[in-house]
Amino acid sequence: MRASNMTGEKVITADKLTKRFGDFVAVDQISFEVEKGEIFGFLGANGAGKTTAMRMLCGLSLPTSGKATVAGFDVYKDNEKIKKRIGYMSQKFSLYEDLTVKENMRFYGGIYGMSDAFIKQKTAFILHHLHLENEGNKLVKSLPLGWKQKLAFSVAIFHEPGIVFLDEPTGGVDPVTRREFWNMIYQASEIGITIFVTTHYMDEAEYCNRVSIMVDGRIEALDSPSNLKKQYNALSMDEVFLQLARKATRIES
Amino acid sequence: MTAVAVNNIVKTYGKKKEVAALYDISFEVPQGELFGVIGPDGAGKTSLFRILTTLLLADSGSATVDGFDVVKDYKAIRKRVGYMPGKFSLYPDLSVEENLNFFATIFNTSIEENYELIKDIYIQIEPFKKRKAGKLSGGMKQKLALSCALIHRPSVLFLDEPTTGVDAVSRKEFWEMLKGLKQQGITILVSTPYMDEAGLCDRVALVQNGKILSINTPQGVVQEFPYPLWAIRSDKMLALQREAAKLSSVQDIYPFGEYHHVVLKKGSTAAQLEEFIQAHQVDNAEMKTATPDIEDCFIALMKPSIDTATDSLNENASK
Structure with missing residues (x-):
């Protein structure tokens, strides 16, 4: 499946991007490009190097060698500019439980330098969109888990970033909420936000436009789910993943 | 013999008991069974396991493990169960070997005495036995925690989300280990949010919001799925979903891997769906029958009201 709005504009480029910790090569010369509006899986x-690669792309960790740009900015020189232009949602729930829904939005909007008028308008829009109009003044900790996760995603794209990085956003979430969450991902992609997502659910890999699979620090496969299944003669992405991941020789450490 | 019996357990949290974690839960697990508690975060899995391992008191109801009462006989239970909490709870600044030795000593036994039981698991981390537990990878921590939970040869083993956050390969390995333990006669209760792991259990309880939605064998759960199920796809998946949802014979439609699963209303034929797919040939639309899996069943059980709601609407209309 191809997002209708993919324009060919590259918003992430990585060229032989590498990160070493002493003798250990966590990320080994990975090269790929991600288009605007693409959902990239x-x-x-575990231990293949995903988190390290993601931290470099988010401007949180300097590469050892290689090149990469995110939203047009260089990961070495302009990492502060990158941070402003991306959204990030970690696998651990990261909103403030002791703040209300609205306070969380004001906080994150403020951190990203959004104006009061923007924050007010955007908050109303999100609450309406998530059918949470009556919950705006409730503490986040009082909300059911499924809502929290959807809210966390809305907050991650509150400042309308060009790219959002999602690190296992659906872990432990019930199957209905998991699908509602993916609907939100599709909607974000439709308005041109690029989605960079990690997951342990292989059915979710099928929902991506393209998928890369890392093994021992290298990208071993990168293509659309249907092409990968053809290439590896597999019925599902689960089979593709197992074929590749079983090749790993690196001892997790 | 019954290894675990749970009778009408209720557990609430909060000053005013406003948060219900377990709502009148009852089930039994016979000795030697691999029993799965399947449900998302917040379903009440951890509360249930903590009550059964005598670490938490229920508000009401009763439970026994190996015939011992979880309140009165808590000391006897603690001697004979193994518990692997969801959060890594070994000593990070002790080595692999020291952790295992510590747990063996606490239970008045030694690594040598029960080595046979843990051998297949421990052998994989033995090359790193001098390494501090805090420096192990996720997969190795998990194997050490399982070894420590087993070192006193428990009769019942409680594993709280042992595979959460673990990749697909390690998850498959972990379930292989559990099969091996089951063959040694140990009763195993394991909780997981991954629906696809249900098929690896003898029986499962599907739980959501503190309630049991269904208890059955994995095959039994699937056989109880009451609706006709189809899989559809086309080049425009999002639009396909939106439009198919409007069909009067469609009860529910949701993404399912590279297809959408279409749940038809009870007693509906696929004629309307076939016509719809025909009309979308430009987008290479296709359909095929689908076999429900545990996730389909879970979704249907989570939204039980749809069919009954329309039924009662129809009834009201006909009155």
Whole structure:
């Protein structure tokens, strides 16, 4: 499946991007490009180097060698500019439980330097969109888990970033909410936000436009789910993943 | 013999008991069974396991493990169960070997005495036995925690979300280990948010919001799925979903891997859906029958009201 709004404009480029910790090569010369509006699945077994790669792209960790740009900015020189232009949602729930829904939005909007008028308008829009109009003044900790996760995604794209990085956003979430969450991902992609997502659910890999699979620090496969299944003669992405991940020789450490 | 019996357990949290974690839960697990508690975060899985391992008191109801009462006989239970909490709870500044030795000593036994039981698991981390537990990878921590939970040869083993956050390969390995333990006669209760792991259990309880939606064998759960199920796809998946949802014979439609699963209303034929797919040939639309899996069943059980709601609407209309 191809997002209708994909324009060919590259919003992430990585060229032989590498990160070493001493003798250990966590990320080994990975090269790829992600288009604007694309839903890009970033898969790999535990310890394959996903988190390290993602931290470099988010401007949180300097590469050892290689090149990369995110939203047109260089990950070495302009990492502060990158941080302003991306959204990030970690696998651990990251809103403030002791603040209300609205306070969380004001806080994150403020951090990203949004104006009061923007924050007010955007908050109303999100609450309406999530059918949470009556919950705006409730503490986040009082909300059911499924709502929290959807809210966390809305907050991650509150400042309308060009790219959002989602690190296992659906872990432990019930199957209905998991699908509602993916509907939100599609909607964000439709308005041109690029989605860079990691997941352990292989059915979710099918929902991505393209998927990369990391093994031992390298990208071993990168294509659309249907092409990968053809290439590996597999019926599902689960089979593709197992074929590749079983090749790993690196001892997790 | 019954290894675990749970009778009308209720557990609430909060000053005014306003948060219900377990709502009148009852079930039994016979000795030697691999029993799965399947449900998302917040379903009440951890509360249930903590009550059964005597670490938490229920508000009401009763439960026994190996015939012992979880309140009165808590000391006897603690001697004979193994518990692996969801959060890594070993000593990070002790080595692999020291952790295992510590737990063996606490239970008045030694690594040598029960080595046979943990051998297949421990052998994978033995090369790193001098390494501090805090420096292990996720997969290795998990194997050490399982070894420590087993070192006193428990009769019942409680594993709270052992595979959460673990990749697909390690998850498959972990379930292989559990099969091996089951063959040694140990009763295993394991909780997981991953629906696809249900098929690996002898029986499962599907839980949501503190309630049991269904208890059955995995095959039994699937056989109880009451609706005709189809899989559809086309080049425009999002639009396909939106439009198919409007069909009068369609009860529910949701993404399912590279297809959408279409749940038809009870007693509906696929004629309307076939016509719809025909009309979308330009987008290479296709359809095929689908076999429900545990996730389909869970979704249907989570939204039980749809069919009954329309039924009662129809009834009201006909009155």
